[in-house]
Amino acid sequence: MRISDNLKAQKAQLIRLAQGVLLGLIVFFAADRGLDAVLMRGLDRYFGLETEDTVLLVGHSHVVLGIDRVRLERDLGTPVSKYARAGAQLEDRILMARHYGTLHPDGPRAIVFGVDGHMFSPRGLSSNAHRLFYPHMGDEIVDAYLRDHALSWQEYVTRQVVHLARYNDVLLNVARRGLSGDWSSGVGGRFDPERLAREAELGETRPIAIDAAQVAQFDAFLAEADAKGWPVILTFVPTTEAWNALEPDTFTEVLTLLKGFADTYESVQFLDLRDPWSSQYDLFADPIHLNAKGQRLVTEDLATRLAPLLPEGQ
Amino acid sequence: MLFNSWEYILFLAVVVGIYFTAPFRWRVPFLLVASYFFYMQWSWKLAFLIGFVTLFNFEAGRRIAQTEDRFTRRAWLWFACVVSLGILGFFKYFNFFNDSFRTIFEMANMTYMVPHLDIILPVGISFFTFQALSYPIDVYRGAHGPERSVMRFSTYVVFFPQLIAGPIERATTLLDQFSTHHRFDTQRFAEGARLIIWGLFKKIVIADRLALYVDDIYAHPELHDGSTLLLATYFFTFQIYCDFSAYSDIAIGSARMLGYDLMKNFNLPYFARTITDFWRRWHISLTSWFTSYVYIPLGGSRTSLPKWIRNVWIVFLLSGLWHGAAWTFVVWGGLHAAYYMVQRGWHAILPVPDRPSLLRSAFGLLVTFHAVVLAWVFFRAASIEDAWIVVTRILTDLGGMPDLGSSRFSTMVNVLLIFFLLAVQTGQVRGWFSFYFSESRVPRPLQISGHALLLCGIALLGASSSAFIYFQF
Structure with a gap:
């Protein structure tokens, strides 16, 4: 009798434990999925991924800090999506353009693709750039990319199961800004040429390399865009003249490659914004990033020079 | 592992x-x-x-x-x-x-x-x-x-x-x-699991996030102004508490799942109103070890004033050295010994009433907290010279806004997390709920939901895992 009472009590305890675990799981996954949905909405709004027939700005920190989306939209009089992330390498930027294409099969009105002297040299940028794409891992093309780039299977699987693990502070902040409609991106500060000279002397600047595989990858993307009829405007957001002059030969080689792409593909154009801004050092926060004042002037310039290149809206 | x-x-x-x-x-x-x-x-x-x-x-x-x-x-x-x-x-x-x-x-x-x-x-x-x-x-x-x-x-x-x-x-x-x-025992299993979750939250979400800012600032204190160093020191104050108490919580929770009871190691130390009170709440097992095996054999407090002074200094200097083989830890221990001296003198002038007023309690809490914060500077700094830079700049160069680091957003989240911790602990002080297995006024479904949300917090805000600070001791 006593043994059976004991067993009953243990069974009741186990049921109570199971109920607690079940309740915990329900609350956990409800909060996980609910909050993820809210944050995703913020991200998509911020990057303009919900917008149809848009001028799609794609790039890394040069575009993030260099172009004011709101001003450009106002000056062009057409919707602009700024799908740019600091630390995004060339492969990431191509993925961003393709990702937008999967969301909107008709494609963007035009892709303003941020280019620079270092775009074919992967060294020096974050090896964790892929993590910025985790919130969109539900998308087939992003998922395939993440499977290739995840640092471990645990990293990938954890994010498949727990959606909130897909975010980091950068993405959370972007989502917050998307939800609150805050698209400001200017920074203060002023470029110090002497500091750059010292760093160059010490060999602390990032060297330019032209990686054949990256060039081929970019070529393939441009061919794909051309075939789909997506106009691509390769846009050189200004970096300082001092920076551009660190390795003049390789830098010129990159520019030649970019011009070559524009000559090869009918839908590709090259828009070089360096002149007259690259020599005006008071417009830069550091050797490669425009400050708030530079952002305003370059965005106005971009709007003026971009408008005639854009196809008519649908 | x-x-x-x-x-x-x-x-x-x-x-x-x-x-x-x-x-x-x-x-x-x-x-x-x-x-x-x-x-x-x-x-x-x-x-x-x-x-x-x-x-x-x-x-x-x-x-x-x-x-x-x-x-x-x-x-x-x-x-x-x-x-x-x-x-x-x-x-x-x-x-x-x-x-x-x-x-x-x-x-x-x-x-x-x-x-x-x-x-x-x-x-x-x-x-x-x-x-x-x-x-x-x-x-x-x-x-x-x-x-x-x-x-x-x-x-x-x-x-x-x-x-x-x-x-x-x-x-x-x-x-x-x-x-x-x-x-x-399912009850003990669940209690252990809940304490482990709270420990993981304190470690991964609070301590490891604060560490990113603190490590950056303390790596080169000479490059920062007083307000930035003060913010980093406040952050370290909560980082070390969350880091160490998290370890203890996970240890106690793990043992409890197996049916074993370990002693409570922290009892809301930053709510202490005197230095004596702080040491009754901070790293209780070490304090109690030194009290039993060093302080009392030396005569404890039931001895003449000079011997009591000697005993306190011996215990705190040893405690400092126990934490690490560096002069910074010795100074940290010495500061706490000095605080004991000051406290005894202060209480001789102004005896503590049985029921101190709210004002006196708040004053005691603030003074004790900041005395502890000051001592943490020596605990965290890489050298006495660095610690001195931090202290002097905090005292002389406190004019501007602190540098919020590479991500202003992250720093603001860190501040909010500290307020969250304090809010939770205020709830513990008031007896609304407890993580340490005593009765809680919060209904069970709410407790479970709270812990599920803590897990969500870990997923969303957790920083990369890093080792516990006290492993080096």
């Missing part, structure tokens, strides 16, 4: 599963094997060191209990202390004292021949040495009888939840628990 890793969660689940399904006579041997396996994840070679310390103290306890002869008993006790502390001293302090002597000799233009040795500091050595040593002392004092089973004693010394960073247990509280037949 860090507590804040999937490997540990899996390890704990396997250990709990096997422990409760194994026959009773195999449980303690199994815990012993599991504990050694846990330690060997850091270094299998150093496991022999723990084995030696364990067997030596076991034998010393046996010899002390075996004889009535006072001289022999005392000789064995001293032998145990010298060998155990000698091992600790060699691994932890040899280079510290050696380098200090070299500096003194060089200053006097004298040749110093003893070389610097490349000694690996065994993880957790300060903890397991103190825990093992408490046994022969307790046997000598008659506080605990001799343990007959070397298996049980070995498991007591290496019990994996508290092996690396405490709480430092005593034979009187933990050893006998290895003779008890523990049944699987």
Whole structure:
């Protein structure tokens, strides 16, 4: 009798434990999925991924800090999506353009693709750039990319199961800004040429390399865009003249490659914004990033020079 | 194998599963094997060191209990202390004292021949040495009888939840628990799991995030102004609390799942209103060890004023050195000793009433908190020079807004997390709920939901896992 009472009590305890675990799981996954949905909405709004027939700005920190989306939209009089992330390498930027294409099969009105002297040299940028794409891992093309780039299977699987693990502070902040409609991106500060000279002397600047595989990858993307009829405007957001002059030969080689792409593909154009801004050092926060004042002037310039290149809206 | 890793969660689940399904006579041997396996994840070679310390103290306890002869008993006790502390001293302090002597000799233009040795500091050595040593002392004092089973004693010394960073247990509280037949108890299992979740939240979400800012600022304090250094120091104050108390929580929670009770190591220390009160709440197991085995044998507070002053200084300087072989830790201990002196003088002028007013309590809390914050500067800084820069800049260059670091958003989230911690702790102070197994006013479904949300917080805001600060001690 006593043994059976004991067993009953243990069974009741186990049921109570199971109920607690079940309740915990329900609350956990409800909060996980609910909050993820809210944050995703913020991200998509911020990057303009919900917008149809848009001028799609794609790039890394040069575009993030260099172009004011709101001003450009106002000056062009057409919707602009700024799908740019600091630390995004060339492969990431191509993925961003393709990702937008999967969301909107008709494609963007035009892709303003941020280019620079270092775009074919992967060294020096974050090896964790892929993590910025985790919130969109539900998308087939992003998922395939993440499977290739995840640092471990645990990293990938954890994010498949727990959606909130897909975010980091950068993405959370972007989502917050998307939800609150805050698209400001200017920074203060002023470029110090002497500091750059010292760093160059010490060999602390990032060297330019032209990686054949990256060039081929970019070529393939441009061919794909051309075939789909997506106009691509390769846009050189200004970096300082001092920076551009660190390795003049390789830098010129990159520019030649970019011009070559524009000559090869009918839908590709090259828009070089360096002149007259690259020599005006008071417009830069550091050797490669425009400050708030530079952002305003370059965005106005971009709007003026971009408008005639854009196809008519649908 | 860090507590804040999937490997540990899996390890704990396997250990709990096997422990409760194994026959009773195999449980303690199994815990012993599991504990050694846990330690060997850091270094299998150093496991022999723990084995030696364990067997030596076991034998010393046996010899002390075996004889009535006072001289022999005392000789064995001293032998145990010298060998155990000698091992600790060699691994932890040899280079510290050696380098200090070299500096003194060089200053006097004298040749110093003893070389610097490349000694690996065994993880957790300060903890397991103190825990093992408490046994022969307790046997000598008659506080605990001799343990007959070397298996049980070995498991007591290496019990994996508290092996690396405490709480430092005593034979009187933990050893006998290895003779008890523990049944699987869902209530204790759930309580343990909840405490582990809270510990993980404090470690991964609060401590590790704050560490990113603090490490950056303290790496080069000379580059920052007073307000930035003050913010970094406030952050470190909460980082070290969350880091260390998280370890203790996960240790206590893990042990509780297995049916064992470990002592509470922290009791809301930043709510202390005096320095004495702070040390009753901070690293309670270490304070209690020093009180029992150093302070009271020296005469404690029931002695003349000069001797009391001596006793306090000895305990705090030793406590500082226990934390690390560096002069910064000695200064940290010395500051706390000085605080005790000031507090005694202050209370002599203005005695503490039985029921202090709200104003006096708030004042005491603020003063105590900031005294502790000031001492943390020395605990965290890489050198005395760095600490001095931090202190002087905080005192003289506090004008501007602090540098919020590379991500203003992250820093603001960190500030909000500190407020969240304080709000939770205020709830604990008020008795609304408890993480430590006492009755809670919050209904069970709400408690479960709260912990599920803490897990969401870990997923969303957790920083990359890094080792616990106290592992280095």
